[in-house]
Amino acid sequence: MRVLQLIDSLNAGGAERVAVNLANALSNKIEASFLCATRKEGLLKENLSNTVNYLFLNKTKTVDVGAIKRLNKFIKENKIQIIHAHSTSFFLAAIMKLFNRDISIIWHDHYGNSDFLQNRKFDTLKFCSKYFSHIFSVNRSLEAWAKQKLKIKAVSYLPNFAIMNKTLAVTDLKYLSGKRIVCLANLRPQKDHFTLLNAFKKVVELYPDWTLHCVGEDFNDDYSKSVKNKIDELDLNDSVSIYGSKSDVFNILSQCEIGILSSKSEGLPLALLEYGLSNLAVISTKVGECETLITNNDNGLLVEATKPDELSKAISLYIENVELRHTHASNYNKHILKNYSEKVQLQTILKTYINCIS
Template sequence: MKVLQLIDSLEAGGAERMAVNIANIMVDHTQGSFLCATRAEGILFNAIDNRVGYLFLNKKNKLDVRAIRTLMRFVKDNNIDVIHAHSTSFFLATIIKMFNKNVKIVWHDHYGNSEFLQQRKHKVLQFCSIYFSHVISVNQTLKQWSESHLNCKKVSYISNFVVNEKTNDKVTQLEGESGYRIVCLANLRPQKDHFTLLKAFNDIVKEQPKWTLHLVGKDFEDDYSIGIKQAIQDLNLNTSVFIYGSKKDVQYILSQAEIGVLSSKSEGLPLSLLEYGLASLAVVATNVGNCDEVINNDKVGILVEANNYVTLKKGLLCFIENIEIRKKSASELHQRIVNEFSSNQISKKLVDIYSNI
């Protein structure tokens, strides 16, 4: 069995990380593991195992004939049995399926705005789902949505998972004093609601001036990004809040922090939480998507209401002011991630899905 992961880009997003992670672990569980980035490469290119067959299409539009032909030839030449399409790459996978009846499609739904599914546009997806053999959803809400709205009878919930980075890069040195750092690993997008986080931290730093906040994630240099930078200026947080952009050495960055935070308005199952846990950070996160599954309903972290800077502030202060509670929570979350969200657990489920279709 040979499986191709299909993803739009290799930028440092959750869906992109999962596509790379799955391609890497499938090397040891299939006859051939492949990955295709359709529109853009990115920072995750260096994370691809050298045993994974790789293709970059440089697709310019939805119906780029050259790109479609290139992928059709790649699938045929490598005798690929399954295309595991992530997020919006389902459309290209469907075109390939129309010309190659033998290939099977598994679609992986990473939709981050699962709190606002009523706004989701899905007519094209609904049509394409006729050609899907299986749908994988990253949380139960998305699973129920797929079962109600798509034309594919086989739908599974499989959680995201985390793997140890093989890179030993230690490049990014965080600002601020060791032992007093909070990190937010999230691309600068409205869904992540950095403004509520900044408002909460602005109150915190007045009580705890040693603490610093570190924003790590892709900067799209758009209105949202400009607004964040302006808010930092307006709140006089220039010496307490730092923006780094996308980074390769995520595990090294996390090793320099004490607390990991997510202030999102909506999520699927955020990979950031799993990475925080793997790095043994104490975690404060908004109770959206499947964050409660990771945090285990406040047992191994603190869940707070979304879009509420007061509860977010209280959650962060709980860990800031109580070192023993912080260390205990971090240790218990780390053990939970190792036991429940490891690649060993997920690889078995994926192989079963691939085999059964």
């Protein structure tokens, strides 16, 4: 079996990490594993195994004839049987189907705003979906939406899985060890850093030694500027650090005590899986599939979205109750290892691949 993971970039986002994880994990389980970044390379290129065959297209527009020809040549030369297209790369995958009728296309829907599906524009996706053999959806809402809206019935829910690179260690977090909170989220409105900052302001007034570490892509846009202005406004410059995108995620998480997400909307966030693998106590808003990952008051804490008071109380609870924090972290780690492991998800993926090509 010869499978190509197709992704727009190798920036350190959730869909990108899934594509790289899949390419790496499959490289010793199938005949040949490939990955193509269509528009942009990024930090995750460092995490790509040397057993994965890699192509960078440098695609510069929606219909880039040169990129289409290069990818088509790559597919034919390498006798690729399946294109596993992630997020918006479905359009290029559909074009490849026109030139390679025997190829199977699997689309992986990582749509993060699944709590606001009524606003999703999907005319192009609907048209392209007739060329898909299967759709993987990262949460149940997306699965139901695809079955209802798209021209394909072969749709299934596929939880994400995380693989942590434990060899990279280049980032040293600031401030006092043992009192760090981490938010692993790109600086995008969906992630709602404002609720997090307002909550943390209340926390730091009670526990001034605790610090917040925000790790994720900084797009240097209006949202990013607003977040930084909010840090200034709340006088949190000595308690909050923004690091940008980093490749040594496990190393960073191993320096923290609490992992947090304050999102307005999510699919199945890879960050929560990575928190679990790193044995952190977790706090998340009740969005997307977060409630299937975290059982409140058993292995983590859940709060309503856009409620800074609730979030600050949850953080304070973990700070004040070290034993509870450690118990929840241990329970959550076991839950993630049991239910969201690489082994379990690969079995499902490989079975789907076989069905598609047979």
